[in-house]
Amino acid sequence: MSDPAITPELIAKHGITPEEYERILAILGREPNFTELGVFSVMWSEHCSYKNSRPELKKFPTTGEKVLVKAGEENAGVIDIGGGWAVAFKMESHNHPSAIEPFQGAATGVGGIIRDIFTMGARPVFSLNSLRFGPIEGDTPEARTNRRLFAGVVSGISHYGNCIGIPTIGGEVYFDESYSGNPLVNVFCLGVLRHDQIARGGAVGVGNPVFYVGAETGRDGLAGAAFASRDLTEESKEDRPAVQVGDPFREKLLLEACLELLASGCVAGIQDMGAAGLTCSTCETASRGGTGVEIDLALVPKRETGMTPYEILLSESQERMLVIVKKGQESKVKEIFEKWDLPYAQIGEVKDDGFMRVKNNGVTVVEIPARALADEAPVYHREYAEKKTPEPLDLSSLAPVYVPAALPRLLADPSIASKRWVWRQYDHMVRLGATVLPGSDAAVFVVREANRILAATSDCNAIYCKQDPREGARIAVAEAARNLACSGAVPLAVTDNLNFGNPHNPENFLQLREAVEGMAEACREFSTPVTGGNVSLYNQNPAGAIDPTPTVGMVGLIEDPAHVTTQAFKQAGDTILLLGELGDELGASHFLKVLHGRKAGAPPKLDYAREKALHEGLRAAIRAGLIASAHDCSEGGLGVALAECCLSAEPQLGADIDFGTTGLSPEVLLFNESQSRVVVSVKAENVGAARTLIEKHGVPVRVLGTVTAGPGFIVKADGTTFEWDIPTLHDAWANTIGNLMA
Amino acid sequence: MKFAVIRFPGSNCDQDCLRALQTFEGASADYVWHKDSSLAGFDVVVVPGGFSYGDYLRCGAIARFSPIMAAVKKFAAEGGPVIGICNGFQILCESHLLPGALVRNRDLHFICEHVHLRVENASTRFTRTLSQGDVLRIPIAHGEGCYFADDATIEKLEAENRVLVRYCNARGEVTPEANPNGSRNNIAGICNEAGNVFGLMPHPERACDALLGSTDGRAIFQSLLSV
Numbered sequence: 001m002s003d004p005a006i007t008p009e010l011i012a013k014h015g016i017t018p019e020e021y022e023r024i025l026a027i028l029g030r031e032p033n034f035t036e037l038g039v040f041s042v043m044w045s046e047h048c049s050y051k052n053s054r055p056e057l058k059k060f061p062t063t064g065e066k067v068l069v070k071a072g073e074e075n076a077g078v079i080d081i082g083g084g085w086a087v088a089f090k091m092e093s094h095n096h097p098s099a100i101e102p103f104q105g106a107a108t109g110v111g112g113i114i115r116d117i118f119t120m121g122a123r124p125v126f127s128l129n130s131l132r133f134g135p136i137e138g139d140t141p142e143a144r145t146n147r148r149l150f151a152g153v154v155s156g157i158s159h160y161g162n163c164i165g166i167p168t169i170g171g172e173v174y175f176d177e178s179y180s181g182n183p184l185v186n187v188f189c190l191g192v193l194r195h196d197q198i199a200r201g202g203a204v205g206v207g208n209p210v211f212y213v214g215a216e217t218g219r220d221g222l223a224g225a226a227f228a229s230r231d232l233t234e235e236s237k238e239d240r241p242a243v244q245v246g247d248p249f250r251e252k253l254l255l256e257a258c259l260e261l262l263a264s265g266c267v268a269g270i271q272d273m274g275a276a277g278l279t280c281s282t283c284e285t286a287s288r289g290g291t292g293v294e295i296d297l298a299l300v301p302k303r304e305t306g307m308t309p310y311e312i313l314l315s316e317s318q319e320r321m322l323v324i325v326k327k328g329q330e331s332k333v334k335e336i337f338e339k340w341d342l343p344y345a346q347i348g349e350v351k352d353d354g355f356m357r358v359k360n361n362g363v364t365v366v367e368i369p370a371r372a373l374a375d376e377a378p379v380y381h382r383e384y385a386e387k388k389t390p391e392p393l394d395l396s397s398l399a400p401v402y403v404p405a406a407l408p409r410l411l412a413d414p415s416i417a418s419k420r421w422v423w424r425q426y427d428h429m430v431r432l433g434a435t436v437l438p439g440s441d442a443a444v445f446v447v448r449e450a451n452r453i454l455a456a457t458s459d460c461n462a463i464y465c466k467q468d469p470r471e472g473a474r475i476a477v478a479e480a481a482r483n484l485a486c487s488g489a490v491p492l493a494v495t496d497n498l499n500f501g502n503p504h505n506p507e508n509f510l511q512l513r514e515a516v517e518g519m520a521e522a523c524r525e526f527s528t529p530v531t532g533g534n535v536s537l538y539n540q541n542p543a544g545a546i547d548p549t550p551t552v553g554m555v556g557l558i559e560d561p562a563h564v565t566t567q568a569f570k571q572a573g574d575t576i577l578l579l580g581e582l583g584d585e586l587g588a589s590h591f592l593k594v595l596h597g598r599k600a601g602a603p604p605k606l607d608y609a610r611e612k613a614l615h616e617g618l619r620a621a622i623r624a625g626l627i628a629s630a631h632d633c634s635e636g637g638l639g640v641a642l643a644e645c646c647l648s649a650e651p652q653l654g655a656d657i658d659f660g661t662t663g664l665s666p667e668v669l670l671f672n673e674s675q676s677r678v679v680v681s682v683k684a685e686n687v688g689a690a691r692t693l694i695e696k697h698g699v700p701v702r703v704l705g706t707v708t709a710g711p712g713f714i715v716k717a718d719g720t721t722f723e724w725d726i727p728t729l730h731d732a733w734a735n736t737i738g739n740l741m742a
Numbered sequence: 743m744k745f746a747v748i749r750f751p752g753s754n755c756d757q758d759c760l761r762a763l764q765t766f767e768g769a770s771a772d773y774v775w776h777k778d779s780s781l782a783g784f785d786v787v788v789v790p791g792g793f794s795y796g797d798y799l800r801c802g803a804i805a806r807f808s809p810i811m812a813a814v815k816k817f818a819a820e821g822g823p824v825i826g827i828c829n830g831f832q833i834l835c836e837s838h839l840l841p842g843a844l845v846r847n848r849d850l851h852f853i854c855e856h857v858h859l860r861v862e863n864a865s866t867r868f869t870r871t872l873s874q875g876d877v878l879r880i881p882i883a884h885g886e887g888c889y890f891a892d893d894a895t896i897e898k899l900e901a902e903n904r905v906l907v908r909y910c911n912a913r914g915e916v917t918p919e920a921n922p923n924g925s926r927n928n929i930a931g932i933c934n935e936a937g938n939v940f941g942l943m944p945h946p947e948r949a950c951d952a953l954l955g956s957t958d959g960r961a962i963f964q965s966l967l968s969v
Contacts, residue, residue: 158852162883163793165754249752249796256751340751427854427883429945430791432758435953446953448761561953 077531102152122191134180221316393601501545583674789830848924
């Protein structure tokens with residue numbers, strides 16, 4: 001069987017532009033063959049090379065005193081948590097595969113991010129995920145598809161995470177038209193390691209043997225990275241072979257074997273085979289090591305016969321690793337792989353010539369300078385549209401809303417409603433770490449081996465980002481930091497997942513640019529360096545691009561178990577305080593979306609000084625033991641936040657709230673989404689002390705009312721009394737998603 | 743007292759069991775690899791949760807044929823105490839050390855949450871520090887935990903008082919609503935005829951630390967330790 005000839009059509013089919021092809025000719029000094037063309041096409045895809053986003057990503061702050069491994073250096077960043085211990089964490093998307101095959105798409109997304117973490121030498125200890133789907137209500141074909149995608153993704157995550165025994169302890173789920181047909185599946189994993197255990201992904205030591213270990217290579221996931229770097233279309237369904245199939249049991253074996261291997265001291269370098277599989281791992285390790293790598297494909301364990309070099313190199317079969325072994329230690333390595341019953345083979349060795357050289361039965365099929373392939377992909381400074389300020393919201397244009405019905409409507413909106421249906425399907429308790437069950441402001445996890453308590457959250461309000469990507473991205477970082485503060489934690493660092501539409505559209509590229517700049521600025525303000533992440537562009541469905549969704553994953557540290565704080569009210573009789581202002585910004589709010597069907601107006605304005613003061617004041621009060629519960633105001637404003645504090649209590653509690661005279665209309669008062677606000681409850685005897693301490697930080701404190709045994713949620717404001725029944729609200733909030741999915 | 747924690751390649755609660763056991767005075771614990779065939783020197787065997795060999799076929803169906811399970815059977819036949827938790831319970835059923843089977847949950851979803859258990863028989867070596875009627879709050883985490891057996895087996899289990907724990911509500915009432923997975927007679931855990939092999943779907947090792955919200959699981963391990 002001979003390879004096809006290199007024609008302009010074949011080049012275009014590989015997503016390589018004429019200019020890029022010229023560059024390939026210059027690098028090689030000759031025409032590439034068919035296999036080499038395939039290698040360039042995946043390595044220079046957006047997914048692997050970040051060619052469209054790289055100039056933007058450079059704007060992120062990446063350094064800090066706690067940063068041990070910086071963004072981009074290795075598979076994941078590493079952050080010091082004290083006592084000689086560190087954490088490696090990262091977030092990655094599997095949007096396109098999940099749109100085509102939700103179960104395997106999501107499952108392999110989890111598998112991929114877990115491999116990124118243990119490749120660093122860290123034991124993965126928990127996962128989070130940020131998921132977005134089109135609306136799931138109603139009986140339209142679209143809603144049915146969205147429900148199928150939602151159910152499939154959740155069960156894919158559950159299947160993979162539960163089997164491998166890494167708890168999924170939190171995250172977020174949103175529903176919006178813009179994600180119809182193009183769901184977002186962003187998965188986060190965190191691992192722990194000692195400083196001296198950090199593993200590197202460089203092919204160092206000329207003459208060192210290169211081992212392949214893990215699942216046999218098959219034809220699944222061929223060129224998935226290139227697939228992920230295109231728009232999703234009607235025809236994308238035919239790309240199903242580009243979706244990989246996951247085997248969590250194999251990954252479990254691989255995880256344990258690799259950690260054992262790294263502990264044995266036999267490893268010179270290690271790299272997982274994720275996007276672009278064997279291709280990416282060989283040229284990246286060579287490039288990082290400043291060496292060359294030569295492998296022979298005939299030695300690669302294969303699942304199928306008759307695979308061509310092109311197929312073997314571009315396969316994205318899961319659960320595979322490339323290990324550079326210290327020469328002379330081969331027998332120890334083999335012993336460990338055999339103990340774990342893993343297929344393995346010595347497939348090549350480290351060379352000193354800087355080439356990625358691939359042979360097939362001794363015949364050279366690929367010979368490309370590794371660095372040029374891995375690190376010198378073209379970089380594009382994409383055109384971006386001119387920035388527009390969102391139209392101000394004209395409140396008088398809104399039809400009147402019956403406020404007593406508005407609160408249950410908001411609580412029953414799937415984006416706000418309880419996600420218990422989701423997290424009940426995840427094993428969140430394995431590894432004995434989840435001290436706060438999913439559903440509170442942040443997930444809290446005790447890392448037993450390091451005796452540290454971590455808090456983690458993922459956040460992004462995409463309506464804000466649609467209306468103003470810069471402000472929306474700033475707020476995503478601020479909200480993440482606020483969620484950590486509410487849990488009693490000090491933020492350490494950030495990983496991000498930038499989900500946007502096709503970057504060739506100047507409007508989309510403007511969104512990316514604005515969001516990155518906003519996020520970078522906020523990360524500097526909160527002293528949370530970005531340790532790495534992922535860019536997912538081309539998130540389009542036939543109706544257009546998704547709302548810009550720059551998801552922030554933030555990790556923090558809780559100093560003392562006594563500081564762990566949750567959102568639920570604790571006891572009848574406690575006093576409810578609002579830290580921050582009453583607010584009045586209704587633009588881009590969930591209230592507008594749910595009650596008026598509009599994404600309109602400017603998002604709320606973030607004031608860094610006010611926000612930081614709030615976090616400091618709240619943490620000071622938590623450390624002083626004065627706070628019983630804390631919950632930030634986000635989607636749905638103060639009304640939803642207060643209701644959630646009642647509804648998430650077990651057993652449910654009620655509240656008596658009196659705002660006095662505010663001069664605001666009830667819908668603005670209850671549902672505005674002004675930033676820098678937290679609802680806390682405190683024991684009656686602690687009100688004075690809490691107030692003094694928090695006000696000392698310059699944060700306004702207002703007594704809102706009292707926690708009651710229920711069953712009423714009673715709100716008085718400006719001479720009007722609203723009274724809701726807690727069990728009714730609970731039903732709307734707790735059962736909506738389960739009922740829709742039944 | 744020395745506990746053997748059996749380690750299949752896909753076990754994922756092995757580390758949790760070891761960690762929980764290490765918090766008990768008088769207990770020591772060590773892993774035993776699935777390819778081993780001896781349990782010499784151990785006083786109690788724990789078959790932990792997880793996905794033994796991936797469990798793509800039927801939970802525990804392959805584990806039954808592992809070298810270590812031959813040793814566990816011998817250990818049990820000689821009267822040694824064996825406790826199987828979650829996947830461990832499934833393996834004990836597949837190995838015919840316990841009757842019946844664990845099938846897909848009633849609603850077909852994996853379920854992870856705290857449930858309540860009523861202690862039905864407090865006279866066994868697994869429950870002797872408890873009292874009959876005690877209500878324990880212990881988490882479950884399984885996709886295939888619906889206990890099933892034919893009528894004759896269920897009648898025999900009930901008649902011989904071999905249902906040790908049953909799903910109930912917080913008040914200790916055994917109701918259909920308190921049954922998370924559709925198990926017959928709300929059965930959460932049973933023992934063999936000799937009373938030395940106990941299998942249960944809930945995870946007592948996840949309820950041994952106040953930080954995790956419950957310490958009700960301790961009584962089960964404490965029972966094994968109080969000879």
